[in-house]
Each structure stands twice: as C-alpha cells, then as structure tokens.
Amino acid sequence: MFLQRNLHILMTLTKRHLKMIFANHIRMMYTLMVPVVILVIYILFLRDLEITMAEKTLSELYKVSTDLLDKELLHQVKSIIDGWMMSGLLAISIITVSLQTNSLIVEDKEKGINRDFVSSPINKNVLITSYFLYNFIVTSILSLIVFAICLITIAAYGEFILTFADILLILITIFFSALLSTLITTFICLFINTEGVLASIIAVFSAGAGFLMGAYMPMSMLPSGIQYFCAVFPLTYPCALTRFAFLHTPFDRLSEYLTNNPNLIPKGQTMDSIMNTVEESFGYKIDFFGAAKIGPELSSLIMVVFILVFLILNILFANRLARLEKKSFHLKKRK
Numbered sequence: 175m176f177l178q179r180n181l182h183i184l185m186t187l188t189k190r191h192l193k194m195i196f197a198n199h200i201r202m203m204y205t206l207m208v209p210v211v212i213l214v215i216y217i218l219f220l221r222d223l224e225i226t227m228a229e230k231t232l233s234e235l236y237k238v239s240t241d242l243l244d245k246e247l248l249h250q251v252k253s254i255i256d257g258w259m260m261s262g263l264l265a266i267s268i269i270t271v272s273l274q275t276n277s278l279i280v281e282d283k284e285k286g287i288n289r290d291f292v293s294s295p296i297n298k299n300v301l302i303t304s305y306f307l308y309n310f311i312v313t314s315i316l317s318l319i320v321f322a323i324c325l326i327t328i329a330a331y332g333e334f335i336l337t338f339a340d341i342l343l344i345l346i347t348i349f350f351s352a353l354l355s356t357l358i359t360t361f362i363c364l365f366i367n368t369e370g371v372l373a374s375i376i377a378v379f380s381a382g383a384g385f386l387m388g389a390y391m392p393m394s395m396l397p398s399g400i401q402y403f404c405a406v407f408p409l410t411y412p413c414a415l416t417r418f419a420f421l422h423t424p425f426d427r428l429s430e431y432l433t434n435n436p437n438l439i440p441k442g443q444t445m446d447s448i449m450n451t452v453e454e455s456f457g458y459k460i461d462f463f464g465a466a467k468i469g470p471e472l473s474s475l476i477m478v479v480f481i482l483v484f485l486i487l488n489i490l491f492a493n494r495l496a497r498l499e500k501k502s503f504h505l506k507k508r509k
Contacts, residue, residue: 180300187296187304188311194278195312205274205312208380209267209320213327216259224255235440247438250428253333254421258456260324261420262389265413267320268348269387270380272313272355276363279305279495280372288495302492309360313352321348335423343419350477351412357484358408364494387413393461394454405462408480411473417458418470425453 195201228251229240236243282288291301321344328334336344362379366372384390386400387409393401404410432438432445439445453459459467468476 180297183296184300184304184307187291187301188307191278191304191308192311195275195308201274201277205271206316206319208270208274209263209323212263212266213323216263217327221256221259224259225252228252228255236438244435244438246431247435249333250424250431252331253328253335254424254428254452254456256328256331256333257420257424258392258417260328261417262384262413264317264321264324264344264348265351265387265409265416266380266384266389268313268317268351268412269355269359269383269409270376271316271320272309272352272359273362273376273379275309275312275316276359277369277372278308279360279363280366280369283367283495284369298493302495305495306356306360306488310352310356313356314349317348317352318345321345335427336420337423340419340423343422344416347412347415347419350481351416354408354412354477354481354484357481357488360495361484361488361491364488364491383407383409386410388417389413392455398461398464401461402463405460405468408477408484410460411477411480414458414460414468414473415470415477418473421456421458425449428452 195205229243229248232243232248232251233240282291288301325334325336328336362375363372366375385396386404386407388404393404393410396404429445429449432448436445439448458473459469460473462468
C-alpha cells in the first residue's frame with residue numbers, strides 16, 4: 175500500500191508539472207525559441223556561407239571553377255554540411271530545452287509552492303523524483319519535435335539519406351542526452367531560487383555550451399587549450415554521438431563515390447587522406463589532450479559515466495528542491 179500510494183502521488187505530481195508547462199503557451203514558445211532561431215539563421219545566412227566556402231575549397235583542390243565541379247560530389251558535400259549543422263542544432267536544443275523546462279522548478283521555489291508540498295504528507299523523494307520525471311518527459315518530447323524539424327529540413331534539400339539504423343541510433347542518443355541534460359540542469363537549478371537568475375544563466379549557458387560542445391563550429395577550429403577543456407565538458411560527448419549518427423552514412427556514401435570514381439581523387443592525394451581531411455573538419459572524434467582521438471564507442475562510455483556522476487550529485491544535494499527556505503525579518507526601530 176505504501177509503494178502504491180507513493181506511486182500514485184508521483185504520477186499526480188508529474189501530471190501537475192506537465193499541465194503547468196504545456197498550458198503555458200508563452201513558456202512553451204520560449205522553450206523552443208533557441209533551436210528555431212538557430213535553424214532560421216542557418217537557413218537564411220550560414221548555409222550559403224558554408225556551401226560557398228566548401229565550393230571554394232573544392233575549386234582550389236581540383237583547380238577548376240566552381241561551375242565545373244562534379245555535381246554529385248558537390249551534393250555529397252552539401253549533405254555532410256547540412257547533417258553536421260542539424261546534428262549540432264539537435265544537440266544544443268536538448269540542453270537548452272531542459273534548462274528552460276526547469277523554470278517551473280525555480281518558479282515553485284520562488285513562490286513557496288515547494289513549502290506547500292513539503293508541509294503536506296508527501297515524501298520528499300517522491301516530490302524530487304516528480305521534477306526529474308517531468309523534466310525528462312518534456313525534454314524528450316520537445317527534442318523529438320526538433321529532430322522531426324531537422325529531418326524535414328534535410329528532406330527539403332533532397333539530402334535525406336539516413337538509414338533506419340541511423341535514425342534508431344539518433345533516437346537512442348536523444349534518450350540518453352535528455353537524461354544527462356536533465357541531471358545537469360536540475361543540479362544547476364538546485365542552487366537557483368529566482369527566475370531572474372535562471373534567465374541570466376540560460377542566456378550565458380546556452381551560448382557558452384554551444385561552442386564548448388562543438389555544436390556551433392568544429393572543435394578543430396578552436397585553440398588547443400579550448401579543445402582540451404571541451405574534452406572534459408560533459409555535453410561534448412552526446413553532441414559527438416549525435417553528429418556520428420547524422421554523418422556516418424554521408425561519410426560512407428562520399429567514400430563509396432570517390433572509390434567508384436577514382437578520377438575525382440586529385441594527384442598527390444588518396445581517398446583515405448581526403449576522407450581524413452573531411453572527418454577532421456566535420457567529424458565527431460574528440461581530441462583528448464592530444465593523446466588520442468575519442469570515437470563513438472568511448473564517447474558512449476564517457477557519457478554513461480557522466481550520467482552516473484550527476485545522478486550521485488543530484489542525490490546528494492536533492493534536498494535543496496524540497497528545502498523550507500528560511501527568511502529573516504528585520505524589524506525597524508521606531509523612533
């Protein structure tokens with residue numbers, strides 16, 4: 175009976191949190207604003223710039239004008255560019271959505287609603303778990319919406335070459351990325367008591383995290399010191415896995431096309447050297463302090479380790495979500 179009662183309370187609280195977030199259309203709009211703005215900026219401005227730079231590089235490599243470049247080769251390169259950007263957009267969306275979703279937790283703390291919950295016969299662990307579950311559900315749902323938008327965008331450009339295995343891998347990565355993001359952002363919000371502070375942190379964290387995890391630009395373009403910091407940044411690894419899932423098939427198709435058309439391999443170059451250059455520029459391997467390149471398998475293991483680390487941290491500090499904040503009142507002396 176005790177377990178059944180707590181389970182019923184958990185579901186009731188989680189439903190309450192979900193209704194609060196989905197009923198507030200303004201909050202939902204702000205939650206999805208970051209990924210939508212990034213996508214619009216990319217489509218209107220950055221995509222043409224990236225493609226122009228790629229055409230210039232290929233033109234110099236083959237020593238021909240851009241008009242004479244192999245059309246199919248150019249199409250393969252465009253699919254890699256768009257896949258690289260869509261994977262970065264999805265990765266940064268997961269963390270920003272999770273952080274925005276935590277505004278309900280901070281709002282409850284600021285309004286003292288958490289004190290009402292704690293004053294009632296509700297187990298603190300049940301209350302805390304309801305916030306975790308709510309955040310994970312919302313982050314997963316909205317991330318899937320962003321993923322669908324990414325697929326539609328790629329299909330609109332005629333570059334939908336992802337296989338069923340690729341899509342399944344992306345969905346699994348979204349699940350674990352949402353779990354890690356929920357743990358990280360909830361841990362951050364344990365120490366935040368006002369929505370104003372949270373808004374400032376969202377602005378700073380969203381911009382900084384996008385660069386540190388390699389969502390906005392290839393990490394190979396960053397200074398070596400920054401790259402080494404990225405290697406210990408938890409969100410770098412889900413981003414790398416998302417990028418691998420998006421680019422694995424485009425890389426294979428480009429390699430196959432060059433193998434079948436050896437005349438497209440410039441003199442002094444090999445197919446392996448070209449693919450290494452492409453993967454270095456748009457790849458998913460992480461430079462670990464110059465000692466090794468971390469691939470998808472090790473990235474998966476490291477992400478699981480970070481999930482366990484932040485799970486432990488949240489357990490250790492979780493009582494802050496249900497803490498009864500003490501306020502001091504200072505009485506002024508009457509003259």
